Amino acid sequence: MDRYIIEGGRRLHGRARVKGAKNAALPMIAAALLMDPGHTLTLHNVPDLSDIQVMLALLEALGCTVQRDKETVFITVTDNRPIRAPYEIVSTMRASICVLGPLIARRQQAHVSLPGGCAIGVRPVNLHLRGLETMGAKIRVDHGYIIANAKRLHGGVVYLGGEFGSTVTGTANILMAATLARGTTEIEYAALEPEVQELARLLVRMGARIDGIGSYRLTIHGVEHLHSTEATVMPDRIEAGTFMAAAAITRGDVTVENVRFEDMVAVVEVLKAMGCRVDFDSYNVRVRGPKRIKPVDVTTLPYPGFPTDLQSQFMACLAVASGISVVTEKIYPDRFMHVPELGRMGAQIRKQDAAAIIVGVKELHGAPVMASDLRAGAGLIIAGLAAKGFTEISRIYHVDRGYDRVEKRFNAIGARIHRVAEKVEQRKTRKAE
Numbered sequence: 001m002d003r004y005i006i007e008g009g010r011r012l013h014g015r016a017r018v019k020g021a022k023n024a025a026l027p028m029i030a031a032a033l034l035m036d037p038g039h040t041l042t043l044h045n046v047p048d049l050s051d052i053q054v055m056l057a058l059l060e061a062l063g064c065t066v067q068r069d070k071e072t073v074f075i076t077v078t079d080n081r082p083i084r085a086p087y088e089i090v091s092t093m094r095a096s097i098c099v100l101g102p103l104i105a106r107r108q109q110a111h112v113s114l115p116g117g118c119a120i121g122v123r124p125v126n127l128h129l130r131g132l133e134t135m136g137a138k139i140r141v142d143h144g145y146i147i148a149n150a151k152r153l154h155g156g157v158v159y160l161g162g163e164f165g166s167t168v169t170g171t172a173n174i175l176m177a178a179t180l181a182r183g184t185t186e187i188e189y190a191a192l193e194p195e196v197q198e199l200a201r202l203l204v205r206m207g208a209r210i211d212g213i214g215s216y217r218l219t220i221h222g223v224e225h226l227h228s229t230e231a232t233v234m235p236d237r238i239e240a241g242t243f244m245a246a247a248a249i250t251r252g253d254v255t256v257e258n259v260r261f262e263d264m265v266a267v268v269e270v271l272k273a274m275g276c277r278v279d280f281d282s283y284n285v286r287v288r289g290p291k292r293i294k295p296v297d298v299t300t301l302p303y304p305g306f307p308t309d310l311q312s313q314f315m316a317c318l319a320v321a322s323g324i325s326v327v328t329e330k331i332y333p334d335r336f337m338h339v340p341e342l343g344r345m346g347a348q349i350r351k352q353d354a355a356a357i358i359v360g361v362k363e364l365h366g367a368p369v370m371a372s373d374l375r376a377g378a379g380l381i382i383a384g385l386a387a388k389g390f391t392e393i394s395r396i397y398h399v400d401r402g403y404d405r406v407e408k409r410f411n412a413i414g415a416r417i418h419r420v421a422e423k424v425e426q427r428k429t430r431k432a433e
């Protein structure tokens, strides 16, 4: 696996284009399992990421053939008998849980490895399971696998509120399952995230009957079959926000292309409060960073609030603000693995329960640091872009899960990020962990 070496302190300037959204594409790919053999789902603007490759490999294991032509993916169901999502795949990517709903709905059975915890916290799937049980699925956990059966799911009222709000992939799972259930399903407290709305719109194109898209209450009238269709994956709002944070921290002037304003309202508010100038023009947004970032208090919340997936990138910005900021995490109370790494670069951050108190410093300095997960890695890149000297980020395979060749796109707007292949001895050490 590779490392990044970032030569910091360079002002970013130019245009960067956002790719398709990983978190929209993943459940959309899983939706192919709802079709009968012979049907094809064609998705355009699918980013070339390791998480996407994992999901496509999982669909192949579940009886689909997959073809890729640049950013278009064709998924054809050839055999609808396989029902097992093995530990080897699910343990590498939690979003694999999105096959559970479609498998039970279309194939009446599913054996899906229970996803474990991960670097950002505990991440249970109790709400997914409770919802499917409400719809008539018999579910037990056996040797680490969710074993689910249902002759045919039936409609019902499924409440998806949990301690931290609704669940994004849980809503996706119940929504997909309900499209083929007998009767009407009402999802109460559905996740509002644009990626969920995008999935719902895809399902409608496949023949599903869904009312209330974009609201807390989704009403799904079950149908007998879903069919071939094609759709384009929405732009990645988290990638857009990452480029915007890079513009802010480098006093840059970056136009981020292929952004939907309505997805970014909370993020733009924070950028403005930080002193950035932000101008939208149709699907482009120009962000000009201030001389010195102003301190801001940020709380992550379910959409339309500020996204947890941008928390670390904005914390990196606030680390060089002209005062004290507080970042509160309301989705994943333990998602602070980047805090000690930012500390190694000279940031002054104290974690207190689910919040971090950030005392802005004049500048960060380069240091060897480690990406513990995808977004933590992105936060370290943002910090490295502004830091004095060289920042070396290891374990960037986490970053590759969610950003397609991001160093090339940063370098095209003035950054200096080198990707260095990991030495053989390091590879051996990691294997032994």
Ligand code: EPU
Pocket (backbone or CB within 6 Å): 023, 024, 026, 094, 095, 122, 123, 124, 125, 126, 127, 128, 129, 162, 163, 164, 165, 166, 167, 168, 169, 170, 195, 308, 309, 331, 332, 374, 375, 402
């Ligand atoms: N939760 C429960 N029970 C459940 C499900 C979730 O208590 O059954 C809790 C979680 O522990 C968490 C909160 O509810 O505290 C929200 O979790 P959610 O289920 O919404 O998260 P997710 O669906 O597993 C998706 C994204 C994440 C993103 C979150 C929150 C995908 C594939 N993943 O995860 O993206 O952080 O929503 O917006 O869509 C990332 O891209 O880096 C990433 C982690």
